[in-house]
Amino acid sequence: MSDLYFTTDLFSQFDRLHQQMATLFGGYPSSIRSDRLSAFPQINIGTTDDTIDIVAFAPGIDPKQLEVSIDKGLLTIAGERAAVTPDASDEAARHYARERFSGAFRRVIELPQHADPDKVEARYVNGCLCITVGKRESSRPRAITVQ
Amino acid sequence: MNDTTQLARRDSNSINRAEPERTEQRVTLSPAVDVIENAHGVTLWADLPGVPRENLEIRVQDGNLRIEASANIPTREGLRLQHAEVRVPHFARSFTLGPEFDTSKIEAKLQDGVLKLSIPRREEARPRRIEVAVD
Numbered sequence: 001m002s003d004l005y006f007t008t009d010l011f012s013q014f015d016r017l018h019q020q021m022a023t024l025f026g027g028y029p030s031s032i033r034s035d036r037l038s039a040f041p042q043i044n045i046g047t048t049d050d051t052i053d054i055v056a057f058a059p060g061i062d063p064k065q066l067e068v069s070i071d072k073g074l075l076t077i078a079g080e081r082a083a084v085t086p087d088a089s090d091e092a093a094r095h096y097a098r099e100r101f102s103g104a105f106r107r108v109i110e111l112p113q114h115a116d117p118d119k120v121e122a123r124y125v126n127g128c129l130c131i132t133v134g135k136r137e138s139s140r141p142r143a144i145t146v147q
Numbered sequence: 148m149n150d151t152t153q154l155a156r157r158d159s160n161s162i163n164r165a166e167p168e169r170t171e172q173r174v175t176l177s178p179a180v181d182v183i184e185n186a187h188g189v190t191l192w193a194d195l196p197g198v199p200r201e202n203l204e205i206r207v208q209d210g211n212l213r214i215e216a217s218a219n220i221p222t223r224e225g226l227r228l229q230h231a232e233v234r235v236p237h238f239a240r241s242f243t244l245g246p247e248f249d250t251s252k253i254e255a256k257l258q259d260g261v262l263k264l265s266i267p268r269r270e271e272a273r274p275r276r277i278e279v280a281v282d
Contacts, residue, residue: 039232042233045230046222047226048225051223055220057196057232057233059195059196059259060194060259061259083181084190092185093184093185094184095182096183097182098181099179099180100194125197125220126197126199126259127194127261128196130220
């Protein structure tokens with residue numbers, strides 16, 4: 001299994017509880033942070049010794065429509081996903097389910113101080129936007145020799 | 148779709164237990180789907196981010212269509228997860244198909260993490276107009 005996921009399902013149990021509570025108490029936002037269950041695209045973030053790796057789960061988007069920018073330590077992912085629509089001429093067409101997100105989206109991630117905005121790579125693979133941000137040289141872990 | 152065809156209900160991002168007959172208990176996510184029906188059949192789109200073609204399995208058995216997929220995202224050595232909104236890399240969802248659909252002619256296409264399934268109606272089940280003869 002990929003390291004990008006937790007291997008325990010304890011957290012997903014919490015997610016389910018959280019979701020049930022949210023449906024019980026209505027849709028009032030309880031915090032300024034985005035709700036991870038409804039946001040699009042969903043994002044996982046991990047770090048290695050010299051990079052910060054961000055994966056945005058954004059399937060079905062033309063990579064040219066994806067806008068990734070860094071300004072004052074804020075990484076922004078924005079774009080738009082078109083809804084699937086039946087042909088207007090097809091009178092018999094009916095929608096049975098419309099669960100997939102459609103429309104414009106924007107997500108902002110605050111990068112830590114030691115992120116280097118000049119070392120950013122982004123690629124779109126199988127509907128996932130993978131962004132790698134380098135860390136500044138000075139923040140790399142190093143062993144200190146005891147004299 | 149008529150009364151014989153039901154769409155499985157989905158809570159957004161609901162987490163399902165794997166079916167009990169499976170030996171290994173696996174937690175899966177329900178992928179979001181869009182379903183449109185027209186005179187020719189049903190078209191289904193499912194979001195499967197990070198799923199390569201070889202990790203996608205679609206099975207039809209006894210009028211039951213099951214989609215199973217695993218995401219595979221290459222990660223760097225020594226990655227430590229800091230924040231996760233998607234916690235499980237497995238997707239699974241089942242749909243019931245009515246007998247009016249021709250399961251031997253289902254077409255599947257996976258592009259950019261979106262699966263598009265075209266399920267045609269049997270020729271004899273397509274709606275048609277019946278001319279009324281006038282004497």
